[in-house]
Amino acid sequence: MIAELGHFSLILALCMAVVLGLLPIIGASRSISGWVAVARPAAFGQLLFMAVSFGCLTYGFLTHDFSIAYVAKNSNTALPVLYLVSGVWGAHEGSLLLWALILSCWTGLVALFSRNIPDITLARVLGVMGLVSIGFILFLLLTSNPFERLFPAPLEGRDLNPLLQDPGLAIHPPMLYMGYVGFSVAFAFAIAALLEGRLDAAWARWSRPWTNIAWMFLTIGIALGSWWAYYELGWGGWWFWDPVENASFMPWLIGTALIHSLAATEKRGVFKTWTVLLAIFAFSLSLLGTFLVRSGVLTSVHAFASDPARGLFILVFLAVVVGGSLLLYAIRAPYVKSSATFELVSKESAILLNNVLLVVTASSILLGTLYPLVIDALGLGKISVGPPYFNAVFIPLMAPLAIAVGLGMLLRWKRDNINVIALRVRWIVLACVAVSLLIPLVMPFYSWGAVLGITLALWTVAITVMSFVDRMGPQGFSWQRLQTVPAGFYGMTVAHLGIAVFVIGITLTSVYSVEKDVRMAPDDKLDMSGYIFEFHGVKQTQGPNYVAEQAFVTVSYEGKQVAKLEPQKRVYQVQKMPMTEAAIDAGLFRDLFVAIGEPLGNQGAWSLRIYYKSFIRWIWLGALFMAAGGLIAACDRRYKITPVAPKGIKGDSTDRSPLQRTSEVPADA
Amino acid sequence: MLIGLMVIGAGLATGFALKSFNxxxxxxxxxxxxxxxKAPKDTLFRLGGMVIKGSVERPNDGLMVRFKLTDFSKDVTVEYTGILPDLFREGQGIVAHGKLNAQGVFIAEEVLAKHDENYMPPEVKGSLKNQSAPVAGQ
Known part of the structure; x- marks a missing residue:
């Protein structure tokens, strides 16, 4: 009964989405005020029905209703409550339902928090989001209904994939989806602006906080995924250039470009059409990510669900969204001209450089991810593109990006003098290089890679601090002036410091980590970077829904015991699936990581994987800084106070709100 | 000027990307x-197949493991030193990255097994299908 209610509610949500996707957009172009006014209530209605639908599925999990096929496949009575809830999005159907719910949430939030956006614009924005929602709900209803019944109902469920039974991964998909779907807001604003033929500072200002928040969620989602892969997959790596990881990283890169390009569009009125294009691509890549993960075309550890019909649906949907929006772009963009000019040495140029680097990086990753699929589809053989390619492309592109981050903060809008800048930063540059040359001396060995990484990080920190001090004005530091610095500037500062932390993390982790697979008999010792790992044997233990072999390893440093590690090899009882559970002693400057492999011989010896990971926490710490920066920037007061716009547009297209209309749009556009 | 620089930069980047891609x-x-x-010597490639039942051995109880892979027509011996993935099992499809040595033994640098016991890597499935021999023992 509850399942049918959920299904029915989903159909009602579809009806709402159809209303939302059609009436307001038509109403906006024909000036039918009643239809425009439908947008807000329809958005709220859609959210309500999606929430009910999602609630019904969650209820099915909590009550172990195995007559629902999806619950039977992904749950079990022995499953802890946390995983009953996260099990809702543990597989294909439920995660799609979560996606659609989050889309409704974003739509509802836009409807709620955009009181100062003209009704006509808002109607178009919500309408576009409604159209996207139609696609997703149809996809659910036609190919992946989570409420399908199973008859006869089994007595016991088949359990959630043990890999997903982890707190980090329980919240990873919602975060990632908040990010993916959040780009639909920037996308909708861009499409609405194209429909309206009006790309001005106000449009960029409306998009910015939403884009920042979406980007923040995506950043957290990716960081969580990376952290999970590190401790759960038992390989001790933090990024594998796995196609599914790439699928989430590409929208992130484009989203990062979008944030910066939006800033330039808002402040200076440049790069307007480029910004629109980035918004379209950021969302398209989010859809592509879904397609890649959910269609089963990938050989990947993450591609949990696969079904060709679903892949086809998403592919067609993707073609409609990308094709449609690019068509609209081709029709409307030529009328939009950026009248503002800037010189070669200016903040605009630095932002352009940032954008070019980010887009080139995303394109290279796209090439490496899609090329094998295309070759395979054409029947030209099976190939794969390994991590060496991605590293070879990524690192040379990211190093100039780190330099550009500093330049972008130093340079002023419109025009600046390179000689003055050079004079200001020469000592800073020298100091950065000098310190970076010294730091590897205290490390186990000297590495030029480390010098480069540290230089880039120090440069970013130095310039970020310097531009912050500049911002405080010539009188120097005071608490009052600290409060006058806008939140947007604080956000940028924090995010850019995050880049420095992140760069330190990846550099030192990749240079100074030590990894060894070894055979150890009880009481064997292994010396790694001064840490003595001692193996004390393995014994059986019992968990709530698994049995495990648990090893005991103690680690001492300079004669003192620093950690007791108990890695496990679990076998989950329902699916009889073995799982390596690594034991990690985490620290700000180093992690000690031990995972066990298998017994070797019958003397109690095991194969062990022992890693010393230097500075690995800094990678995720940096990502958290960036996410925090995105959040702080989104809270900027400017986004709340917009020019007072009387909402008198109803029924009369000539009576538009007197928001500053810039001259670059034809008067009758 | 600016556009020119950007074009040159993008061109260079593309060039480097395509080179390392190849x-x-x-x-x-x-x-x-x-x-x-048909497989190259001294070049990394991916080898896939089914792990033959009873073929997995660990000489000297060490970290080196040796097993045979098959597509139900021809077998190849694989050697790997290290810890195998959780779902590496006899009778299951796997993919390994590595090189052939002079004796025709595949020295794997990495062994991949999917986290699903019924899973067969698509490449392995394809190469098994291409063999006309019936899938014995399945």
Whole structure:
């Protein structure tokens, strides 16, 4: 009964989405005020029905209703409550339902928090989001209904994939989806602006906080995924250039470009059409990510669900969204001209450089991810593109990006003098290089890679601090002036410091980590970077829904015991699936990581994987800084106070709100 | 001027990307391909197949493990030193990255098994299908 209610509610949500996707957009172009006014209530209605639908599925999990096929496949009575809830999005159907719910949430939030956006614009924005929602709900209803019944109902469920039974991964998909779907807001604003033929500072200002928040969620989602892969997959790596990881990283890169390009569009009125294009691509890549993960075309550890019909649906949907929006772009963009000019040495140029680097990086990753699929589809053989390619492309592109981050903060809008800048930063540059040359001396060995990484990080920190001090004005530091610095500037500062932390993390982790697979008999010792790992044997233990072999390893440093590690090899009882559970002693400057492999011989010896990971926490710490920066920037007061716009547009297209209309749009556009 | 610089930069980047792309493509071969000498020597490639039941051995109880892969037509011996993935099992499809040595033994640098016991890597499935021999023992 509850399942049918959920299904029915989903159909009602579809009806709402159809209303939302059609009436307001038509109403906006024909000036039918009643239809425009439908947008807000329809958005709220859609959210309500999606929430009910999602609630019904969650209820099915909590009550172990195995007559629902999806619950039977992904749950079990022995499953802890946390995983009953996260099990809702543990597989294909439920995660799609979560996606659609989050889309409704974003739509509802836009409807709620955009009181100062003209009704006509808002109607178009919500309408576009409604159209996207139609696609997703149809996809659910036609190919992946989570409420399908199973008859006869089994007595016991088949359990959630043990890999997903982890707190980090329980919240990873919602975060990632908040990010993916959040780009639909920037996308909708861009499409609405194209429909309206009006790309001005106000449009960029409306998009910015939403884009920042979406980007923040995506950043957290990716960081969580990376952290999970590190401790759960038992390989001790933090990024594998796995196609599914790439699928989430590409929208992130484009989203990062979008944030910066939006800033330039808002402040200076440049790069307007480029910004629109980035918004379209950021969302398209989010859809592509879904397609890649959910269609089963990938050989990947993450591609949990696969079904060709679903892949086809998403592919067609993707073609409609990308094709449609690019068509609209081709029709409307030529009328939009950026009248503002800037010189070669200016903040605009630095932002352009940032954008070019980010887009080139995303394109290279796209090439490496899609090329094998295309070759395979054409029947030209099976190939794969390994991590060496991605590293070879990524690192040379990211190093100039780190330099550009500093330049972008130093340079002023419109025009600046390179000689003055050079004079200001020469000592800073020298100091950065000098310190970076010294730091590897205290490390186990000297590495030029480390010098480069540290230089880039120090440069970013130095310039970020310097531009912050500049911002405080010539009188120097005071608490009052600290409060006058806008939140947007604080956000940028924090995010850019995050880049420095992140760069330190990846550099030192990749240079100074030590990894060894070894055979150890009880009481064997292994010396790694001064840490003595001692193996004390393995014994059986019992968990709530698994049995495990648990090893005991103690680690001492300079004669003192620093950690007791108990890695496990679990076998989950329902699916009889073995799982390596690594034991990690985490620290700000180093992690000690031990995972066990298998017994070797019958003397109690095991194969062990022992890693010393230097500075690995800094990678995720940096990502958290960036996410925090995105959040702080989104809270900027400017986004709340917009020019007072009387909402008198109803029924009369000539009576538009007197928001500053810039001259670059034809008067009758 | 600015546009010119950007174009040059993008061109260079594309050039480098394509170069390293070409250098890092890894081709997939089936065990039959390897036995028939179609696979390259001294180049990394991916080998896929089914782990033959009873073929897994650990000489000297050490970290080195040796097993045979098959596509139900020809077999290839694989050697790997290290810890195998959780779902590596006899009778299951796997993919390994590595090189052939002079004796025709595949020295794997990495062994991949999917986290699903019924899973068969698509390449392995394809190469098994291509063999006319019936899938014995399945």
């Amino acid at each position: 250098e890092n493509l890894m081709y997939f071969f089936s065990t039959t391909d390897v036995v028939e000498g």
